[in-house]
Amino acid sequence: MNSPLSYVHPTSDSAWGTYLSQIDRVVPYLGPLARWAETLRRPKRALIVDVPIELDDGTIAHYEGYRVQHNLSRGPGKGGVRFHPDVTLEEVMALSAWMTIKNAAVNLPYGGAKGGVRVDPRRLSRGELERLTRRYTSEIGLLIGPTQDIPAPDVNTNGQIMAWMMDTYAVNTGHTATGVVTGKPVHLGGSLGRVKATGRGVFVTGREAARRIGLDLQGARVAVQGYGNVGGVAAQLFAAAGARLVAVQDHSGTLHREAGIDATALAAHAQAQGGVAGFPGASPLDDEAFWDTPCDILIPAALEGQIGADRAARLQARLVLEGANGPTVPEGDRVLGERGVLVVPDVICNAGGVTVSYFEWVQDFSSFFWTEDEINARLDKIMVEALARIWDVADLHRIPLRTAAFAVACERILMARQDRGLYP
Incomplete structure (x- = not known):
């Protein structure tokens, strides 16, 4: 298995390569902050885990899982978990990096993270899927937490998967922390409006x-x-x-x-x-x-x-x-x-999902929940204002919306990196 840093200059037109080319394109618009741009090309932390489970027929199967924290300068990691047979470390790295950009583009107080397991969940029974989810959660448990890294649903995962992840974390830590994941069922601290x-x-x-x-x-x-x-x-x-x-x-x-x-x-x-x-x-x-x-x-x-x-x-x-x-x-x-x-x-x-995940996280901390109309109104306001800001930058520099979105996001990320400084 290649290490994350071996993908810093990929030769293929991969997801990670796509992300790196997007960073290259935005650097000329970062001004003095460009000296920090290399931090955007390197994930902060990548964890590869073995996920062994006992199948219903008594055999033992092993699956490979990942959790990547790309950047935590603006806050705890935030990003989904996908179960898919084509999941790779490189893909999860790219997805975590896009989460860093996405969270900053809409100005949420998060960094970027992502997770996945290379598995076809359609081939698993409900019991096998639960055992896979719980074992994976335990394996990445040293990284996740309501103020560290907050998973959410992604491809082939849903509210039930998040409920199992939340419960596994609670059992392993000895206390219930509903904010450890978002996208949960509403009756377990999930937010109205999250699914849509x-x-x-x-x-x-x-x-x-x-x-x-x-x-x-x-x-x-x-x-x-x-x-x-x-x-x-x-x-x-x-x-x-x-x-x-x-x-x-x-x-x-x-x-x-x-x-x-x-x-x-x-x-x-x-x-x-x-x-x-x-x-x-x-x-x-x-x-x-x-x-x-x-x-x-x-x-x-x-x-x-x-x-x-x-x-x-x-x-x-x-x-x-x-x-x-x-x-x-x-x-x-x-x-x-x-x-x-x-x-x-x-x-x-597509930042509406993580925006309402942020609302869910906030509601979990306060144990006070909003109506769906309030959720939708807050979501619409954030999305409209974020797009307007990006559009203004695109018009100013005569650049595509994608480059403008990266310019807005990277400026926020690198200002945080610069002001926090390097330790030691």
Whole structure:
């Protein structure tokens, strides 16, 4: 297993390589703070753990798990945990780094962290999944805590996983600390509005971006890749605003209907069937043809690395809203910029989830909980103000929104690093 620092100058077009190229692009806008930029290229701490569990048939299986804390200059680590067969250390490093940027871009008092286990959770029984979660939590227990590092749901993890993580931490430490994770069930200290928060943030930033470029949402055509809590929620909110969902893709297949797909009915179907395939209100489409579908707004809300140069050259959207983390690689970014396609980057576009996670963490400390209307109003205000600040920087320097978001975030991170100084 390579060490984290061996990836500082990767040769492949990987997630970590994408992140490093984004840092390189923003350095010229950091002024005197650029002397601290190297700290952004190196994760503070990376933990690799063995996660052995007994399967239901009595055999012992081993899985590899990770927790990476990229930067803690602005506060405790914050970032999700994903269970996926393709999880790698390098991917988790990149995701933790994007969490550092994301938290700073919306001005939350957190650093960036991320975790994962290389496993296909669909192959595990409920009991096996619980044992995996609890063992992984115990293995990373030396890093996490309500004032140290706060995990949350990500790909293939949910409120139940967070409940098991919280309970395991409580058993191991001898006291209940609801703030050790966010994204918990509401009755265990979770926050109202958390499940839909990321998708809502995509809609709010998309609505503001559309207004600024003169794109009327009434009748606007929307295409969504990934139809879970991010893409599905965003699609339903855009539909409620008068937009038309014309194409959808997830792991099960691709659908198209020019007249519009019922976003709410599709969400119910996907929940019941485990994917969008087979939905009677739309026609199946070849997966790669999804990227050629005429639309006004494209929402990639699945996994990273989806839009390279080829797909970027074929896209027919005016506006790309990055619901996923890192869906556009640098070459794709360049092509979209040359074509005049506006990209609202992931570090601001999908920050609704971590923002409401912050609300949950605050509520857990005070044991005083807000209504869903209060949550949504606070979320909308933070997202609108964060995007406005980033847009102003983009206009000032005549740079893309992604570079502007990194400029705003990196300035905040490196000011904290500079003022805290080096010890000893």
